[in-house]
Amino acid sequence: xxxxxAVRDDFPVxxxxxxxxxxxxxxxxxxxxxxxxxxxxxxxxxxxxxANVHRGIHALSERSTRALxxxxxxxxxxxxxxxxxxVVFTSGTTGSLNMLADMWAQTMRPGTAIVVTMMEHHAxxxxxxxxxxxxxxxxxxxxxxxxxxxxxxxxxELLEGHDVSLVSVAHVSNVLGxxxxxxxxxxxxxxxxxxxxxxxxxxxxxxRVDVRAIDCDFLAFSGHKMGAPTGIGxxxxxxxxxxxxxxxxxxxxxVEDVRVGKTTFEELxxxxxxxxxxxxxxxxxxxAIDYLExxxxxxxxxYEHELLAYAEQRLGEIxxxxxxxxxxxxxxxxxxxVEGAHPFDIATLADKLGIALRSGNQCAQPLLYExxxxxSITRMSPAFYNTxxxxxxxxxxxxxxxxxxxx
Ligand code: PMP
Numbered sequence: 162x163x164x165x166x167a168v169r170d171d172f173p174v175x176x177x178x179x180x181x182x183x184x185x186x187x188x189x190x191x192x193x194x195x196x197x198x199x200x201x202x203x204x205x206x207x208x209x210x211x212a213n214v215h216r217g218i219h220a221l222s223e224r225s226t227r228a229l230x231x232x233x234x235x236x237x238x239x240x241x242x243x244x245x246x247x248v249v250f251t252s253g254t255t256g257s258l259n260m261l262a263d264m265w266a267q268t269m270r271p272g273t274a275i276v277v278t279m280m281e282h283h284a285x286x287x288x289x290x291x292x293x294x295x296x297x298x299x300x301x302x303x304x305x306x307x308x309x310x311x312x313x314x315x316x317x318e319l320l321e322g323h324d325v326s327l328v329s330v331a332h333v334s335n336v337l338g339x340x341x342x343x344x345x346x347x348x349x350x351x352x353x354x355x356x357x358x359x360x361x362x363x364x365x366x367x368x369r370v371d372v373r374a375i376d377c378d379f380l381a382f383s384g385h386k387m388g389a390p391t392g393i394g395x396x397x398x399x400x401x402x403x404x405x406x407x408x409x410x411x412x413x414x415x416v417e418d419v420r421v422g423k424t425t426f427e428e429l430x431x432x433x434x435x436x437x438x439x440x441x442x443x444x445x446x447x448x449a450i451d452y453l454e455x456x457x458x459x460x461x462x463x464y465e466h467e468l469l470a471y472a473e474q475r476l477g478e479i480x481x482x483x484x485x486x487x488x489x490x491x492x493x494x495x496x497x498x499v500e501g502a503h504p505f506d507i508a509t510l511a512d513k514l515g516i517a518l519r520s521g522n523q524c525a526q527p528l529l530y531e532x533x534x535x536x537s538i539t540r541m542s543p544a545f546y547n548t549x550x551x552x553x554x555x556x557x558x559x560x561x562x563x564x565x566x567x568x
Pocket of ligand 1: 190191252253254255256282284285331333334335360362363383524
């Protein structure tokens with residue numbers, strides 16, 4: 162069991178008023194707040210141990226390097242990768258997926274295809290679409306069913322109808338909250354000879370993300386969605402897969418031997434980490450992993466599911482409010498529209514009453530515009546530091562705001 166009041170003591174940012182009202186932060190799918198142990202780890206490193214990594218033999222550089230490599234090992238264990246060599250530090254999910262798409266593009270043959278789904282975040286959509294355009298490949302987006310789950314029959318048809326080199330799919334949707342059956346999707350894709358990428362940006366905090374259980378070839382996530390600083394993320398790749406790819410970013414640290422005539426590259430994972438890595442971000446990520454594990458990942462998951470189910474129930478009581486999708490499993494967030502009220506107005510007015518929601522297209526325009534034919538939604542995304550009382554407050558405020566807007 163999670164003691165929310167004790168948890169909240171770890172998040173000083175939550176203890177404030179905005180516009181004279183207590184802050185209710187319900188935008189954790191965009192970024193999660195950082196707990197004190199993570200803030201402390203970052204300050205501690207800058208205060209005592211800061212030096213560039215890998216480059217020096219002096220004491221501080223060695224400490225920094227050791228901390229970075231410890232963080233890599235913590236990240237490995239967190240996603241259950243076989244080896245820390247399979248963990249590449251990046252700037253985040255977007256950085257991971259763009260680098261991977263650029264590397265994969267070098268292996269793509271014209272006439273082959275890449276399959277994503279209609280619920281992808283632009284970060285897991287546009288890089289693949291652009292790679293396909295450059296390489297003369299087909300780019301397909303698997304449709305969703307009426308509930309907002311991936312239509313697996315249609316997905317399989319795409320695999321059968323094309324020579325698919327790679328499938329890339331979100332573990333959890335950042336709009337619908339749909340938890341996708343990534344294990345089954347990976348098995349299906351592998352049976353058709355396609356590699357599998359999982360965008361775990363939204364799942365990494367509250368679902369079990371186990372790359373060996375999923376049997377994905379690649380997986381990407383961002384630290385800031387799980388209590389780590391911004392600007393750090395991971396690209397996981399199975400060793401055999403990473404070894405087949407050529408780096409697309411070049412510079413210090415990733416090379417072994419550089420001559421005018423030829424350059425050879427470092428071993429995994431350094432060959433994919435050109436330049437000074439965000440080692441303090443990685444140290445923060447390790448602290449965030451420790452924090453979540455100390456909290457008990459299953460406790461976090463169970464409580465966040467409770468919060469979201471309660472939010473869905475309470476929002477359902479509001480007249481004219483329509484929650485987008487009704488997936489088999491939902492996690493992390495839910496989005497809604499209200500007849501006659503623009504999401505921007507809802508979120509702006511709610512903010513003035515202390516409630517932090519998000520409105521817009523959530524970087525998922527194909528989902529909104531093409532699958533749901535809506536222009537914009539309001540999203541609520543609680544995390545384990547939120548209380549049921551805060552959900553009630555948010556719902557009360559929404560009812561009040563909607564009254565004003567409908568006047
Ligand atoms: N994919 C999903 C599903 C997301 O929710 C996000 C962040 N909203 C991203 C990718 C991109 O993550 P980042 O901005 O941290 O690179």
